[in-house]
Structures are given as C-alpha cells and as structure tokens.
Amino acid sequence: MKVVNIVTQMEAGGAQQAAMNIADVLQKRGYEAEIWFLYMKRPTYQGCRGVRVILNHRPVWVMDYVRILWGLLVLLLKQKPAVVITHTYYANVLGQTAARLAGVRVRLAVQHNPAPTYPRLARWLDLLLGSMFFYTSNIAVSGAAYHSFDNYPARYRERLKVIYNGIPAPCLTLDxxxxxxxxxxxxxxxxxxxxxxxxxxxxxxxxxxxxxxxxxxxxxxxxxxxxxxxxxxxxxxxxxxxxxxxxxxxxxxxxxxxxxxxxxxxxxxxxxxxxxxxxxxxxxxxxxxxxxxxxxxxxxxxxxxxxxxxxxxxxxxxxxxxxxxxxxxxxxxxxxxxxxxxxxxGMFSLAQMVDSYEQCFLEMTNEAG
Missing domain, CATH: 3.40.50.2000 (Glycogen Phosphorylase B;)
Incomplete structure (x- = not known):
C-alpha cells in the first residue's frame, strides 16, 4: 500500500519531523511511504528516502501556488497512493484538494497548530474543506489543538479526533x-x-x-x-x-x-x-x-x-x-x-503514534472498499 505524507515546507520543524517519522516507521512495516514537500525552504531532508519537493523555492505570488496544486495533482494521478496524510494548514488545503481531485479515497488532514494561530485565509479554507468533508479524517496532534476547534461547526468537528504526537527513542552517542x-x-x-x-x-x-x-x-x-x-x-x-x-x-x-x-x-x-x-x-x-x-x-x-x-x-x-x-x-x-x-x-512514543495513524487509515480503507 502506498501512503504519501504531504507537508508545506521543507525545514527542521515539528510537523516535518512527524511526517518523516511516520513515513520511516511505515516503510519499516512494509508500506511504500513517501514525503512530499510543497516547497523548499531549507534542505533539511534533501536526499532522504522517499522525499520529493514540488517547488524548489518559497512561493511568492499566486501562480506559484497554482504550480504547486497542479504539480501535486499530476504526481498524485501518476503515483496513485491509497492514502494521503497532509500536515499543516497550507498542505491541508492544497494537498487535500489535489488528493480529492485525483480520486484518493482515504485522506487524513493533521492539525499541528491551534486554530486561532492560522492565517485568516488558511483558517477559512480549512474550515470550508473540513466542513465539506474533504478530509475523511481530521486529526489534532494534542488535546490543546483539538479544543482550539471547539467553536467550529459540528460538521467540521464530526471527523476531528486526537492522535498525540510521538517521538523516537533519543539517539545518544556522546557524553x-x-x-x-x-x-x-x-x-x-x-x-x-x-x-x-x-x-x-x-x-x-x-x-x-x-x-x-x-x-x-x-x-x-x-x-x-x-x-x-x-x-x-x-x-x-x-x-x-x-x-x-x-x-x-x-x-x-x-x-x-x-x-x-x-x-x-x-x-x-x-x-x-x-x-x-x-x-x-x-x-x-x-x-x-x-x-x-x-x-x-x-x-x-x-x-x-x-x-x-x-x-x-x-x-x-x-x-x-x-x-x-x-x-x-x-x-x-x-x-x-x-x-x-x-x-x-515515555508516554509519547513514536510507535504508539504510528499505530494510531495506521489503524485510522486501515479502517477507512476497509470502509471505502
């Protein structure tokens, strides 16, 4: 099964790390897992297994976003993933739109920040797509993130759930x-x-x-x-x-x-x-x-x-x-x-986090037939 994680920009950040960690564990479990960045901000993960970049620079005008959306759509139609997981608000908006247009039936959007911190346009578009069920599942990475959507319409919150972030065991080689x-x-x-x-x-x-x-x-x-x-x-x-x-x-x-x-x-x-x-x-x-x-x-x-x-x-x-x-x-x-x-x-383990994502998308895959 092919699983694609889509993240807004390549740099060292929590959402990027989460996507890379999910893909790494899924690869070890036998999935064909990739990570696609909408654009390059810093070359943190350049050359890593399964990593692709849609735009090699930060978007500066509207046509750059059109190129990203078109590039995503073409790549999704070519690669035909069974599951798309998008991380952060712009990846949620562009990635979920492209995935739905490409016919991907299992689409998980991940909310990595409290809703009030989103830029106004991103917040409005996220609200619209979530309420129109573009997201087959909408995941908040913590209880705090989940409750930041408490004043959203019931249709949006219907598919909202919590999967806490997790981290791998620290890699310590020095004193x-x-x-x-x-x-x-x-x-x-x-x-x-x-x-x-x-x-x-x-x-x-x-x-x-x-x-x-x-x-x-x-x-x-x-x-x-x-x-x-x-x-x-x-x-x-x-x-x-x-x-x-x-x-x-x-x-x-x-x-x-x-x-x-x-x-x-x-x-x-x-x-x-x-x-x-x-x-x-x-x-x-x-x-x-x-x-x-x-x-x-x-x-x-x-x-x-x-x-x-x-x-x-x-x-x-x-x-x-x-x-x-x-x-x-x-x-x-x-x-x-x-x-x-x-x-x-130890309460926030990577294995537990990926287990929850895997259970979520497998259940939806079975429901989708």
Whole structure:
C-alpha cells in the first residue's frame, strides 16, 4: 500500500519531523511511504528516502501556488497512493484538494497548530474543506489543538479526533563533554539549551534577556529562521553576545547529542500544539522550564496533577530567571525534574503514534472498499 505524507515546507520543524517519522516507521512495516514537500525552504531532508519537493523555492505570488496544486495533482494521478496524510494548514488545503481531485479515497488532514494561530485565509479554507468533508479524517496532534476547534461547526468537528504526537527513542552517542566539543560549546559553566525555528512564536528573545540576570550562564540554540539577525543584534545590544551560541539547524539524528550538552532546557513559546523539542529534551533527561500554556501544560502535567517541569507565563522574564536559578542551584530539584520528565516522555512514543495513524487509515480503507 502506498501512503504519501504531504507537508508545506521543507525545514527542521515539528510537523516535518512527524511526517518523516511516520513515513520511516511505515516503510519499516512494509508500506511504500513517501514525503512530499510543497516547497523548499531549507534542505533539511534533501536526499532522504522517499522525499520529493514540488517547488524548489518559497512561493511568492499566486501562480506559484497554482504550480504547486497542479504539480501535486499530476504526481498524485501518476503515483496513485491509497492514502494521503497532509500536515499543516497550507498542505491541508492544497494537498487535500489535489488528493480529492485525483480520486484518493482515504485522506487524513493533521492539525499541528491551534486554530486561532492560522492565517485568516488558511483558517477559512480549512474550515470550508473540513466542513465539506474533504478530509475523511481530521486529526489534532494534542488535546490543546483539538479544543482550539471547539467553536467550529459540528460538521467540521464530526471527523476531528486526537492522535498525540510521538517521538523516537533519543539517539545518544556522546557524553556531555564530547557533546560540547562536537557543537563548539564551552566545556565549563552551565548552558541553557533550546531547539526551534528562530521565529516570534518561539520567544527566543526572552532567552537572551535572561542572560542579563545570569552572569555565569551560556545559551545555545539549535535552529534557523527569519529572526536570526534580530536575535544576534539583541545579544550584542545587551552585551551578552559572547555567551550566545547560534548553531543553525541541527540534524534530527544529532538533536539528542546537542541536548546532552545542556544543563537545563528552556522553552518559552507563546503558543504550541504539542512541543516536539520539549519532549525530546524530556526524553534525554533534562530538567525542563516551559511556558505555562495549555499545550505544554498537557504534556508536562501528569494525571495526578503534578508537573514534571517548571511552568512560567511566557511573558514573565523574572519568573524564568528564578526558575533557571532554582534548577542550577539545587541539584536535588534538577535530578528530580530530570527523572520525572524522562518517565513522562515515555508516554509519547513514536510507535504508539504510528499505530494510531495506521489503524485510522486501515479502517477507512476497509470502509471505502
């Protein structure tokens, strides 16, 4: 059976990682699984098995989107997949439209962000297609993402369900000292680590501001994006440039080793649907300090109501400073958080996630005859 995952842009991001992970596991289970990116933003997965790119640059005008839609349609008609899984809002809109026109009978749309964060046009088109049953199943990657659609019409929510994201077991080949060597980081002194696109959503400017109050602490960020120069300028302006290490995109295979170089993972995002990077840090066994927002609270708070990390309002700079100090100055607290977060991360396994997707599309395939 051929299963195609379609994602908006190629870059290192949570949705991209989820699609690649799903395809990888399905390939190992005997499926002919591929990943198609609507356009190239960064060559993160170029050359990987089963990867195709429709447009080799970011779309800048309407005809680029027409080319993407036409390219998808032609490729779908040629490849004839039994299942199409689309990830992120533009891939949902363009990919689901092309899949329906191509006669693909099993079409899963995946909502990777809270609905209010979608651009207005994408949100309207997603609402329209979901309400017209273009999606044979509509999947939210977390409870927070699911409930962000609570005010949508019943027709849209009729096919909406939750399949929590999952991560593979971390690939760790180094110890902390060698990890710091590998990534060019100082061998001595505490390091805050963060992983994510350099974008306003991720709130990494707050991380740089923390260094004003933490004179012996360094910051290492793995990621690239449109705010790179802004963050560098902020670090220079605050006089902390020598303690900020911008590593660019780190390959998914090396993220675990990068995280090992740190003493604490700080994740001050303004919004998330799940928080892939945070769960990866938890799996490695790092103490986690994160924004007190619904999606991250859902991951960090156990059923008994006990958090396995420290939650701080994303705008509370002083709160983050105090949280970092408490972790770095109290070994018992740091070790307790590390152990609890590692155990909690086990709840979000890749195998469990793919099992749920597989069950979903096999049931629909059987129903479609």
């Amino acid at each position: 902390r000292e060698n990890a710091r060597h590998r990534f060019g980081l100082p061998l001595k002194g505490p390091i805050i680590v963060n992983v994510g696109r350099l974008a306003a959503q991720k709130n990494q400017q707050l991380l740089i501001k923390l260094l004003k109050h933490l004179s012996d602490v360094q910051l290492a960020i793995a990621g690239d994006g449109e705010l790179k120069n802004t963050l560098i300028y902020e670090a220079h302006t605050l006089g902390v440039k020598d303690r900020v290490f911008m590593l660019g995109e780190v390959s998914p295979q090396e993220i675990g080793n990068f995280l090992l170089a740190g003493d604490v993972f700080v994740f001050p995002s303004h919004y998330e649907a799940f928080g892939f990077a945070m769960v990866e840090a938890m799996a490695v066994g790092l103490p986690v300090i994160a924004s007190d927002i619904k999606a991250l609270r859902d991951v960090l708070v156990e059923n008994e109501g006990k958090p396995v990390g420290i939650l701080v309002h994303p705008g509370n700079e002083c709160g983050f400073v105090q949280a970092v100090k408490s972790v770095l100055e109290d070994d018992l607290l740091a070790n307790s958080l590390a152990e609890s977060s590692r155990a909690r991360a």
